Amino acid sequence: MSEYIVDATRLLCPLPVIRTQNKAEELVKGDVIRVICTDPGATNDIPAWCRINGHKVLDINTVDNEITITIEVGGLG
Amino acid sequence: MSSQPKAVALISGGLDSMLAAKLVMNQGVHVEGLNFYTGFCVEGHTHAIRKQDQNKPKRNNALWVAEQLGIKLHIVDVTEPYKDIVINPKHGYGANLNPCLDCKGFMVQKAYEWIQKHDFDFIITGEVMGQRPMSQRKNTLPVVQKESGAGDLLVRPLCAKLLPPTRPEQEGWLEREQLLDLSGRSRKPQMALAAKFGFEDYAQPAGGCCFLTDQAYSQKLADLWQARGSRDYELDDIMLLKVGRHLRPKQHFKIIISREEGETRFLEGYRKQFVNLITISHGGPLALIDGEVNEDDIQLAAQLVARYSQGRSAAQVDVEVKYMDGSAKVLHVQPLSPNDIPEQWHI
Numbered sequence: 001m002s003e004y005i006v007d008a009t010r011l012l013c014p015l016p017v018i019r020t021q022n023k024a025e026e027l028v029k030g031d032v033i034r035v036i037c038t039d040p041g042a043t044n045d046i047p048a049w050c051r052i053n054g055h056k057v058l059d060i061n062t063v064d065n066e067i068t069i070t071i072e073v074g075g076l077g
Numbered sequence: 078m079s080s081q082p083k084a085v086a087l088i089s090g091g092l093d094s095m096l097a098a099k100l101v102m103n104q105g106v107h108v109e110g111l112n113f114y115t116g117f118c119v120e121g122h123t124h125a126i127r128k129q130d131q132n133k134p135k136r137n138n139a140l141w142v143a144e145q146l147g148i149k150l151h152i153v154d155v156t157e158p159y160k161d162i163v164i165n166p167k168h169g170y171g172a173n174l175n176p177c178l179d180c181k182g183f184m185v186q187k188a189y190e191w192i193q194k195h196d197f198d199f200i201i202t203g204e205v206m207g208q209r210p211m212s213q214r215k216n217t218l219p220v221v222q223k224e225s226g227a228g229d230l231l232v233r234p235l236c237a238k239l240l241p242p243t244r245p246e247q248e249g250w251l252e253r254e255q256l257l258d259l260s261g262r263s264r265k266p267q268m269a270l271a272a273k274f275g276f277e278d279y280a281q282p283a284g285g286c287c288f289l290t291d292q293a294y295s296q297k298l299a300d301l302w303q304a305r306g307s308r309d310y311e312l313d314d315i316m317l318l319k320v321g322r323h324l325r326p327k328q329h330f331k332i333i334i335s336r337e338e339g340e341t342r343f344l345e346g347y348r349k350q351f352v353n354l355i356t357i358s359h360g361g362p363l364a365l366i367d368g369e370v371n372e373d374d375i376q377l378a379a380q381l382v383a384r385y386s387q388g389r390s391a392a393q394v395d396v397e398v399k400y401m402d403g404s405a406k407v408l409h410v411q412p413l414s415p416n417d418i419p420e421q422w423h424i
Contacts, residue, residue: 010346012316014114014137018154041137048140053149065342 001030008037009066016042017049020071024055027073032058035069043067050074082250083107084232085192086201087184088150089286090138092279093203093235096270098146100234101201104251108201110150111191112139113184115159116315117288138280145276155187156312163289164308168220173295175287177209178217185225192230199230199245205267206236206260215239235259235267288319297323300424304328304368313347317365320344323424324381330368331424332378334385348399354382357407358395361386376408383412 006023008016016037023033035046046069047057054074061068086098088110102108143150162183166176181204188200204213204221218240222231229244237243237256245251259266271279288294297318302308304325317333320340325331335341341363347353351365352375364382366375375398383394389412399405 014112014118014139014152015154017137017140018114018152021152045137045140048137048144049150049152052140052143052147 001032002027003032003034006033006035008035008039008042010038012039013041013045017045020046021049021053024053024071024073029073029075031073033071033073035071037067037069038065040067042069046071081105081107082199082245083109083197084199084201084245085109085111085188085195085197086148087188087203088112088139088142089203090142090280091203091286092264092267092271092276093205093208094201095142095146095203095276095279096267096274097201097203097234098142098148099274099276100256101232101251102146102148104255106250108146108148109197110139110143110146110148111188112150112152113155113159113187114152115180115287116156116312117163119286119288142279151191153187153191155183158187159183160310163310171290173290173292174298175289175295178220180287182221182224185221185227185231189225189227189230198250199232199243200227201232201234203235204233206233206239208260208262232256288315294318297424300325300331304331313350317347317367321362322385324418324422325424326377326381326422327374330366330370330374330378332364332366332381334364334382335362349401352401353399354379354396355399356383356386356388356394357397358393359383359386359388359391361388361394376410379408379410380413381418383410384414384418386412388412 004023006019008019016035016039020033020035043060050057050071056072056074057069058072059070084101084106086094086108088094098108140150162176162179166179168178171177185200192200204218206213206215206218222228232243232245233240234256236259238253238258239260242253246253301310301314320343322334322336323331335344344363344365347365351367352370354364362382362385366378379396379398382396386394388394392411393409394412396408396410397405398408
């Protein structure tokens with residue numbers, strides 16, 4: 001299992017989802033992505049994208065205006 | 078083809094594409110969704126920026142539709158290739174700078190490339206004959222089919238019976254009788270079908286999903302092109318057109334002034350790319366200057382920004398100017414009065 005960072009700060013949805021999706025396509029099941037973003041819409045959109053594509057949200061952490069969403073890549077990525 | 082046919086549905090997030098995908102899924106076809114991000118998608122952007130809108134639901138409708146349908150959704154960033162569609166639309170614009178027919182052809186073409194790459198069999202769209210004045214007329218539906226290259230692999234389940242049979246119908250992958258013959262602008266048949274499928278919650282009828290259909294937005298884009306002397310744009314340009322008050326006091330520069338806290342926070346992300354101004358003696362907006370400016374221009378911009386601050390009635394307002402090289406200075410200015418701001422400055 002490896003960990004990767006996706007910097008999606010300043011990007012508005014759906015760009016954080018697209019950046020996450022494109023990263024996940026390069027990875028294998030069990031890899032972890034930490035998506036750093038500033039658009040609060042990502043807290044809805046990235047979990048929705050995970051649900052329909054078989055990935056798992058491990059954590060959503062917000063500090064000031066910066067949100068870190070940690071996801072585990074599933075087998076359907 | 079594998080034993081189960083595979084189709085990709087263009088999912089906008091609206092009701093029509095949702096119903097079209099569902100009709101095909103009901104015939105046993107494996108369906109996945111495709112959604113294209115052009116940079117002009119209304120989806121969530123203003124909600125994300127403006128603080129006053131942040132209590133509204135922020136769901137992405139395309140993702141939501143995919144979840145309701147139980148299908149995967151692939152979101153594709155087409156901002157770069159899409160520029161050519163916006164700048165040089167072969168079939169021209171609609172009421173504003175919306176190149177709807179070229180746009181539809183482009184998206185179907187991209188979907189056609191996608192099915193070839195991913196070994197899918199055909200494409201589904203939610204088009205309804207006669208629903209849109211530009212891209213969904215009887216004589217333009219075949220244009221999309223032809224110019225996209227998709228040909229008879231493009232299925233419009235909601236109006237398929239009004240069109241010649243497609244290859245999926247001819248091959249028996251789809252039963253033509255189970256497809257529909259909807260036409261016109263009425264939404265009642267779609268709403269009835271949604272009720273039949275148990276879809277109680279769906280986005281309002283499409284048309285408002287693209288900023289290019291918006292008159293005020295199109296005026297700002299036209300102004301940008303005119304001021305620069307070229308019809309081109311970068312992603313940051315078109316994002317900034319969605320935010321703030323835009324005023325052009327002189328041909329060679331404009332000022333983007335935030336209207337509330339959320340917009341100020343968004344514009345802060347651009348402070349290193351633009352000369353920017355903020356009032357410091359009074360509460361007020363953040364402003365970016367787009368264009369090459371001299372000190373007289375900056376003085377005028379500072380007075381303008383002061384006008385939109387809480388110090389608008391004060392004799393003097395202190396405005397901090399930050400330059401792109403990191404240097405800064407403070408100007409002490411008299412705010413412009415409303416009479417000093419000609420209507421034509423407002424873009």
